[in-house]
Amino acid sequence: xxxxxxxxxxxxxxxxxxxxxxxxxxxxxxxxxxxxxxxxxxxxxxxxxxxxxxxxxxxxxxxxxxxxxxxxxxxxxxxxxxxxxxxxxxxxxxxxxxxxxxxxxxxxxxxxxxxxxxxxxxxxxxxxxxxxxxxxxxxxxxxxxxxxxxxxxxxxxxxxxxxxxxxxxxxxxxxxxxxxxxxxxxxxxxxxxxxxxxxxxxxxxxxxxxxxxxxxxxxxxxxxxxxxxxxxxxxxxxxxxxxxxxxxxxxxxxxxxxxxxxxxxxxxxxxxxxxxxxxxxxxxxxxxxxxxxxxxxxxxxxxxxxxxxxxxxxxxxxxxxxxxxxxxxxxxxxxxxxxxxxxxxxxxxxxxxxxxxxxxxxxxxxxxxxxxxxxxxxxxxxxxxxxxxxxxxxxxxxxxx
Numbered sequence: 001x002x003x004x005x006x007x008x009x010x011x012x013x014x015x016x017x018x019x020x021x022x023x024x025x026x027x028x029x030x031x032x033x034x035x036x037x038x039x040x041x042x043x044x045x046x047x048x049x050x051x052x053x054x055x056x057x058x059x060x061x062x063x064x065x066x067x068x069x070x071x072x073x074x075x076x077x078x079x080x081x082x083x084x085x086x087x088x089x090x091x092x093x094x095x096x097x098x099x100x101x102x103x104x105x106x107x108x109x110x111x112x113x114x115x116x117x118x119x120x121x122x123x124x125x126x127x128x129x130x131x132x133x134x135x136x137x138x139x140x141x142x143x144x145x146x147x148x149x150x151x152x153x154x155x156x157x158x159x160x161x162x163x164x165x166x167x168x169x170x171x172x173x174x175x176x177x178x179x180x181x182x183x184x185x186x187x188x189x190x191x192x193x194x195x196x197x198x199x200x201x202x203x204x205x206x207x208x209x210x211x212x213x214x215x216x217x218x219x220x221x222x223x224x225x226x227x228x229x230x231x232x233x234x235x236x237x238x239x240x241x242x243x244x245x246x247x248x249x250x251x252x253x254x255x256x257x258x259x260x261x262x263x264x265x266x267x268x269x270x271x272x273x274x275x276x277x278x279x280x281x282x283x284x285x286x287x288x289x290x291x292x293x294x295x296x297x298x299x300x301x302x303x304x305x306x307x308x309x310x311x312x313x314x315x316x317x318x319x320x321x322x323x324x325x326x327x328x329x330x331x332x333x334x335x336x337x338x339x340x341x342x343x344x345x346x347x348x349x350x351x352x353x354x355x356x357x358x359x360x361x362x363x364x365x366x367x368x369x370x371x372x373x374x375x376x377x378x379x380x381x382x383x384x385x386x387x388x389x390x391x392x393x394x395x396x397x398x399x400x401x
Contacts, residue, residue, distance in 0.1 A: 161388075163197045168385055170194035171213075171378050178220070178371060182325070188220040191377070209384060212376040219372050226367055232319050238358055239315040242308050245355060246346040307344055311337045318362075327368040334363035
């Protein structure tokens with residue numbers, strides 16, 4: 001568009017210039033004709049003047065072509081720059097569109113995630129509320145049932161049912177005494193008291209229960225009784241006696257027994273009799289005895305202290321084993337203490353001899369007891385109470401209907 005306008009503007013200018021040049025040439029010709037002579041006018045100087053007009057016009061045409069070419073080039077440059085500018089703008093707009101689409105996708109994903117999380121949280125909260133409501137309803141139902149049972153128990157209770165409940169309590173207490181504390185004496189007394197409560201009911205239907213109770217009492221009485229307190233006191237006294245035990249001197253191997261030779265009555269053995277008499281006479285002054293074996297040296301004061309503390313520790317281990325009834329640990333600890341005492345203490349001292357005897361006798365003491373696995377009375381008594389209560393509740397409900 002611009003190039004055509006420029007060419008249209010240039011062509012009128014070219015026409016005006018050509019008209020002006022023709023007018024100027026006419027004036028020049030007229031001026032020369034007036035000044036020249038007739039002879040000169042006949043000589044054809046006008047031919048060169050007639051040739052100058054096309055040259056000028058040719059120059060003007062080339063100039064117009066150049067201007068047109070420049071205009072075309074400028075228009076092409078302008079059009080290319082405009083195209084490049086439009087392409088850059090399009091690329092920039094496209095990048096912005098892509099960024100907006102990506103942001104829109106991220107926003108949509110985030111919204112979906114938030115909706116999913118909110119949905120899950122709402123479902124979890126609703127589930128929790130439902131479970132809580134179910135738990136509350138279940139608790140209320142149990143409370144109602146317990147209240148109904150209590151009301152039925154109060155309305156249908158017999159005058160002597162408290163004896164049955166007391167017997168059940170005594171049997172459960174006897175089981176705890178037996179299995180937790182290993183107190184067979186107290187468990188036996190409690191079972192006998194429970195049997196007296198059952199006997200006071202004077203109910204023939206409870207004869208199987210009393211039979212099971214008699215079996216349990218017999219088993220409890222057959223359990224061997226161990227004087228744990230007395231055994232622990234004896235071990236404690238031995239433990240306190242360790243510090244007063246004398247330490248043995250260097251332990252020498254046993255001397256060989258020397259056969260005592262006697263003087264014979266045969267006169268032919270006079271040489272042997274003479275040597276025997278001389279030897280007996282010399283032993284009244286100096287005696288030599290030889291012993292074969294290793295000599296154990298004396299213990300240092302520090303080792304003596306550690307020895308006594310170790311013996312005390314073994315006795316303490318035996319005391320703990322008495323309470324938990326671990327026979328193997330008890331016997332091993334006392335046997336080890338007896339062995340150390342026999343090796344490192346003075347065996348000629350009366351205190352050491354008595355100490356070793358006591359340890360040996362106590363190590364043979366039996367502290368393990370086999371208790372019954374369970375009491376037959378407890379389950380049977382619970383069944384009796386449950387059956388009676390169920391029968392009373394059923395009767396009460398039937399009466400209310």
